[in-house]
Amino acid sequence: MWRRSASFILDQRYQHDAASTSKPETLSLSPPQTESSHMAASVEPFNQNPNPKISAYYQTRAAHTGVVTPDWLAQAQAAVGRQTEDLPLPEPDLKESDSGKSFSVIQEFDNWRKQPDLAEAVAAIRALAAVIRASEATTMMELEIELKKASDSLKSWDTTSISLTAGCDLFMRYVTRTSALEYEDFNSARSRLIERAEKFGEISYKARRIIAMLSQDFIFDGCTILVHGFSRVVLEVLKTAAQNKKLFRVLCTEGRPDRTGLRLSNELAKLDVPVKLLIDSAAAYSMDEVDMVFVGADGVVESGGIINMMGTYQIALVAHSMNKPVYVAAESYKFARLYPLDQKDMAPALRPIDFGVPIPSKVEVETSARDYTPPQYLTLLFTDLGVLTPSVVSDELIQLYL
Template sequence: MFDIAVGMNDSVVREFHEALNKSPDMAVAVAAIRALTGVISNSSAQTMMGLEKELKDAAAALQRCNPTAISLKAGCELFLRYTTRTSALELEDFSAAKRRLIERGKQFADTSIRARATIAELGARFIRPGCVLLTHGMSRVVLALLQRAVASNINFSVYVTEGRPDGTGQAMARELDKLGVPVTMVLDSGVAYALERVDLVLLGAEGVVENGGVINKLGTYQIALCAKSLNKPFYVAAESYKFARLYPLNQQDLPLEHKPVDVGPLLPRSVAVDNPSRDYTPPAYINLLVTDLGVLTPAAVSDELIQLYV
């Protein structure tokens, strides 16, 4: 039995990585949802209890691929809740229940895939002709939203932060340039200087937490602070599968994740370098969240989380 479980977990991890390699634009959580749906289809369990255990083991195996990935954890947890929370499954024979679970899994995957398009449609309404935006890092959902605005013949321009140390801002600038959008790159340390010329800030998120705050690429919090000080609207675009059951009180409550950074060869070895990959932005600094569940205030996120997980 142990060997079968190990083999199935290896299979779900392999399917997860294959989906990401085949489609680089696919969200990590969506790849996980598809892989978990495959677990139901391929399961040899004879009871609901056995199938639920296989799903939980597979979800745990996926999360071990990247233990600090908030969207991966949230996607797996939401999938488990969505597929197994219906009491109707207890009234059917196991074969019928399994078919129903597969249907629900595919439905959840389809809904998650459509999330980005839904957000793009809702969020493009905030882009007014002639407006100037600032964004930070490379967000696929923000890019989809801006693509929708371009397709609607709305003229706008974008300030993009450099996005050190992984250069994601440069990737975003290249994508916007391909769309014909006027782009200006600003140093990460130059955000406050640039914000005087900006009409609104639009960022993505790695995770949306229970109080309506967000976890995102390092530097998001300081951009939010500057935007608040200058009375600039601060909007976050995020898919509902990134809604996570987390309640950080400060930066130290985040799952620790560091990325390598090149600070040059002249820095003495005795000097420590602290380079966390992300930070937490409290809800007080966020005006609205554009999600596939609708345009939400930060205060509304807890209600939506209750609906998703109950």
């Protein structure tokens, strides 16, 4: 919005003359990184971030859930360039910060992350458990500091992943609340923490089951459900509904660019659920026949809104204007203490988009991979805490973190 501000642009021009003239150049995908970077940051802070780095989150996501093959990803990475040396970059210096230990949280996390059915938060917590196991701390305080370091490095490794951050926060919260005093000694407290972390995976799987159970009452016979993107929770919900012999129809959006919708329609077809595939832009066209919209979430934020795959917002808007309920299925470990005010108020998660044809270098590509849906467009959230209205999310977060 501020770009419309004539006065501001004028100010900018006065401040650094060259800035406004060189602005078009910063729009290209790979700008000269050195001297114009300051200007690029100050002039075009968010939407034209020239850094082509793919959000790490979306790499595994693509590998797990996309029809996209890994070699496509590799190609894409090669196309954007600089990718390969960019990614492992944070690891070495993090290892150094771990003071030469044979083991790094990040690696551990990466290993866990590779397992397809494991949520990212679970992987993070498993990694933190490994930190506890490897640590030589003898007091709770030491352990806490060590864990804090580890979780900070995890979080900074991939700032775009909300559930990673939330998972780390959650576990840290648990650690700070577990005091050795409650147990006989430090060792039992420690083993309790580890046990807890081990269990977390199972718990998160259970959470998915709970959500599936809760949502069954909302799926009635003969309904049509619009689904956007691939979400394990949503799949679980639909699977359970199918197992309960409910008769319903699913409309899947294609889910560009990683085509996650194709994957979901595959899975549903296996379950003998009637599925129809739509291109993403057909959401409004087919909203008439839809009875409810089901989406997953990357993160549920303090306002009660969700951050999810690109396109969720527009579907929610369309559904809202046609008075169709929008249901979100999300585990409670995705609740994050974030409060985006608008779409650009988040750390952008970038991912390359394959248009099938070469794009001229002067054309800018919006590579952000997710959007923020404000709470007023959501009807209910199905979480393992129960079925919540969006306003309760903040309540829960306040209870949890304050």
